[in-house]
Amino acid sequence: MSEPPFTIRIRSENNEDMDWMVKPDEVTFLQTLEVFSQIMPNSSHTAFEYEDEDGDRITVRSDDEMKDMFNYYFGEMKEEDRARGLFPPLIIYPKHGKTPQNRNIHGLKIRTGSQPEEAAPAPNQGGQVGLEGILFCGDITKDSLHYVQMLGQGNGGRVYRAVHKPTGKVMAVKEIQLDISVVIQKQIISELEILYKCNSRMIISFFGAFFLENRISMCTEFMDGGSLDRYMPVEEKVLGQISLCVIEGMLYMWNLKILHRDIKPYNILVNTAGEVKLCDFGVSTQLVKSIATTFLGTNVYMAPERVQGHDYGKPAEVWSFGVTLFELACGKLPFASLVKSIATTFLGTNVYMAPERVQGHDYGKPAEVWSFGVTLFELACGKLPFASPQLKLSDEQFSPQLVDFVNKCDTEHVAEEYGV
Numbered sequence: 001m002s003e004p005p006f007t008i009r010i011r012s013e014n015n016e017d018m019d020w021m022v023k024p025d026e027v028t029f030l031q032t033l034e035v036f037s038q039i040m041p042n043s044s045h046t047a048f049e050y051e052d053e054d055g056d057r058i059t060v061r062s063d064d065e066m067k068d069m070f071n072y073y074f075g076e077m078k079e080e081d082r083a084r085g086l087f088p089p090l091i092i093y094p095k096h097g098k099t100p101q102n103r104n105i106h107g108l109k110i111r112t113g114s115q116p117e118e119a120a121p122a123p124n125q126g127g128q129v130g131l132e133g134i135l136f137c138g139d140i141t142k143d144s145l146h147y148v149q150m151l152g153q154g155n156g157g158r159v160y161r162a163v164h165k166p167t168g169k170v171m172a173v174k175e176i177q178l179d180i181s182v183v184i185q186k187q188i189i190s191e192l193e194i195l196y197k198c199n200s201r202m203i204i205s206f207f208g209a210f211f212l213e214n215r216i217s218m219c220t221e222f223m224d225g226g227s228l229d230r231y232m233p234v235e236e237k238v239l240g241q242i243s244l245c246v247i248e249g250m251l252y253m254w255n256l257k258i259l260h261r262d263i264k265p266y267n268i269l270v271n272t273a274g275e276v277k278l279c280d281f282g283v284s285t286q287l288v289k290s291i292a293t294t295f296l297g298t299n300v301y302m303a304p305e306r307v308q309g310h311d312y313g314k315p316a317e318v319w320s321f322g323v324t325l326f327e328l329a330c331g332k333l334p335f336a337s338l339v340k341s342i343a344t345t346f347l348g349t350n351v352y353m354a355p356e357r358v359q360g361h362d363y364g365k366p367a368e369v370w371s372f373g374v375t376l377f378e379l380a381c382g383k384l385p386f387a388s389p390q391l392k393l394s395d396e397q398f399s400p401q402l403v404d405f406v407n408k409c410d411t412e413h414v415a416e417e418y419g420v
């Protein structure tokens with residue numbers, strides 16, 4: 001049932017109130033930030049807070065958190081007030097964009113003074129940018145980084161090894177070009193701040209992020225062993241240890257209500273100290289959305305419900321982990337069963353295409369026969385043959401425990417067994 005319009009009372013730092021009538025189904029987090037910028041043009045805000053029944057402040061940084069706030073507000077309302085249409089104003093407190101120095105638990109002490117007027121040219125771009133072109137979270141700026149080497153390139157951007165000049169700290173800097181508005185840039189920076197609070201041995205440390213023109217740079221711990229894709233196939237007993245780390249990392253983030261959203265060998269990093277860590281968490285829904293809009297595509301690690309555009313959660317994460325384990329163990333993807341995961345519309349592939357075609361290899365008559373097989377199946381059964389996919393790890397070189405584990409990383413199994 002959709003909720004009725006009601007008043008949000010925006011309370012500024014000097015206790016001045018401004019009332020704003022909203023329809024909870026229609027108002028967005030970004031609109032709220034825009035309202036702040038209209039009534040307080042001299043301050044910049046990246047989030048706001050409201051108070052719960054104990055008077056504790058709860059921060060809102062996204063549409064989802066805003067929805068939670070509305071649910072809380074309507075949930076707290078007395079039935080008789082609701083029946084009489086008496087809706088007390090919901091008071092919110094705009095939050096200034098903070099430099100997170102005192103929240104950076106990784107103890108990186110870096111210059112926090114005003115930002116430079118001009119930034120050093122990026123490794124792959126020239127030109128100089130004024131202050132207004134720089135959005136900032138953390139204490140790192142472009143000109144404080146010395147780029148040493150490109151470590152890799154993903155779908156969206158490039159990763160460099162860089163030295164933070166003031167401290168000598170070696171970091172990995174991931175740069176992604178995103179054509180988005182400044183308001184969305186601010187939201188991304190704000191959403192990324194949660195990474196400062198993450199403190200797990202299984203999660204890559206986050207040092208800061210900044211925008212320069214239309215490019216975001218995210219600075220994280222450098223892992224000298226790189227990502228696991230380099231080491232495939234991985235021996236089973238090593239895989240066991242790796243799995244423990246990945247699961248611990250996932251559980252840690254799940255407890256913070258954060259999904260990784262992109263579990264795959266490329267996002268599991270190792271170092272010569274023997275550590276295994278997850279990187280590239282989808283903590284910023286806005287960043288995930290912006291990347292998805294800029295680089296259309298699905299990937300073969302995605303669970304079917306996600307590819308089909310349905311809601312997804314932890315089971316989809318476990319699915320991706322299953323595919324990852326399969327690939328790490330065998331050195332190749334379980335493609336025959338996974339081809340169903342390739343979306344119908346994205347990247348011009350569809351569920352009738354043979355695996356070699358989906359993978360961008362040369363194809364010919366056999367691919368045509370594959371598509372015909374899928375078509376016949378659909379005509380005979382009225383559904384596609386991929387409705388209830390199972391990962392298979394049939395090769396006998398693996399222990400039954402590993403085979404069983406990987407096969408249980410199936411969305412339906414996880415949802416049924418654990419009720420998540």
Ligand SMILES: Nc1ncnc2c1ncn2[C@@H]1O[C@H](COP(=O)(O)OP(=O)(O)OP(=O)(O)O)[C@@H](O)[C@H]1O
Binds near residue numbers: 153154174
């Ligand atoms: N913190 C890091 N330390 C060392 N190497 C890294 C680090 N982060 C990324 N890399 C390397 O850079 C490569 C590219 O990373 P990137 O995150 O851009 O792409 P990806 O994960 O392969 O794909 P996608 O763009 O889909 O996320 C990784 O595969 C990894 O080898």
